[in-house]
Amino acid sequence: MKIKLTALAAATLAAAAVTSAVPAFAETAQPRVEATAVSSVLKSGQTLKAGQYLRSPNARYKLLMQADGNLVVYKGSSSIWSSHTWVKGSVVTMRKDGALAITKGTKTLWNNHSWGHTNAFLSLQNDGNAVVYQGKTPLWSTYQWISTLPSGMTLYPYQKVVSQNGVYQLRQEPSGDLALYRSGKLAWHTRTSGHKGAYTVMQADGNLVVYLKGKALWSTHTWRKPNWLAVQNDGNVVVYTAGMKALWDRYHGKR
Structure with a gap:
């Protein structure tokens, strides 16, 4: 992809x-x-x-x-x-x-x-x-955030990042899952449901992490700062460096 x-x-x-x-x-x-x-x-x-x-x-x-x-x-x-x-x-x-x-x-x-x-x-x-x-x-x-989640920002339950064309939504579910939807249908998720109250952080160290009470449930393992998260018009979710180099995406994982 x-x-x-x-x-x-x-x-x-x-x-x-x-x-x-x-x-x-x-x-x-x-x-x-x-x-x-x-x-x-x-x-x-x-x-x-x-x-x-x-x-x-x-x-x-x-x-x-x-x-x-x-x-x-x-x-x-x-x-x-x-x-x-x-x-x-x-x-x-x-x-x-x-x-x-x-x-x-x-x-x-x-x-x-x-x-x-x-x-x-x-x-x-x-x-x-x-x-x-x-x-x-x-x-x-x-x-909601529009297309990007900047470094240091957090998605709390029910908050989301929406692609610029409005087709895709990356949503922090109250169940603990970080889920991507296309026109309301599930397209990808972190499989972290069952952890009510979990939240997602685009950390200043460059790692995207789903947490529950300070315990990491899932992460992209991308420790290179500063990074930011993008929800693209093609449905891909990508962690980029400040220089626009892709470090992780939902199709390939860590690059």
């Missing part, structure tokens, strides 16, 4: 709706901080501090910067997405370079890797999806 290189640029896919099946994340008890709604949009250069949040236009969802440093999307009282950044005193900023970043002082704790897009903004939509846009083009969302 010939490997076709995919573009890193964001596609014009519509942001996926967050369904009620998305599990709640366990959150720590919060110090009392008065919550303040900003709007439904965080513009370029704007920041959310502890207790501030975006509210969807229909008022059903909010994106809250918690006092414990975790950025969380809530539907009512149930959390449906979290940045997993529990560092008190953190803030989230829609940076002018296009990246959404959680920082404390000069230290960056988390970012969504959408830099290189000036005038980008974050919008909390009526479907509960928080999406970074440049104009009308989606660059990133809380529910």
Whole structure:
């Protein structure tokens, strides 16, 4: 199977709706901080501090910067997405370079890797999806990645990477399986079901790993940094180096 290189640029896919099946994340008890709604949009250069949040236009969802440093999307009282950044005193900023970043002082704790897009903004939509846009083009969302999973990023249950043509979806199943679907039909999987709550990490050391509570269940054995994962329009799932060399793909394994 010939490997076709995919573009890193964001596609014009519509942001996926967050369904009620998305599990709640366990959150720590919060110090009392008065919550303040900003709007439904965080513009370029704007920041959310502890207790501030975006509210969807229909008022059903909010994106809250918690006092414990975790950025969380809530539907009512149930959390449906979290940045997993529990560092008190953190803030989230829609940076002018296009990246959404959680920082404390000069230290960056988390970012969504959408830099290189000036005038980008974050919008909390009526479907509960928080999406970074440049104009009308989606660059990133809380529910899905578009064509690539950058180094250091994690897929939690129900999250997915979607090919640019929208035909293929690599989804982290709640059963523990990392599965590729073509138009809703299973095309490939890691055979790690039976491990409820497992998640997948594109590690900074270059290895793609499925974990459960810190224990590795499956990996690509590609220790060469920095790497990134691509879900291509031809249905191949490939781990690439920064120089676009394929190290692993779903048809051949480690190369």
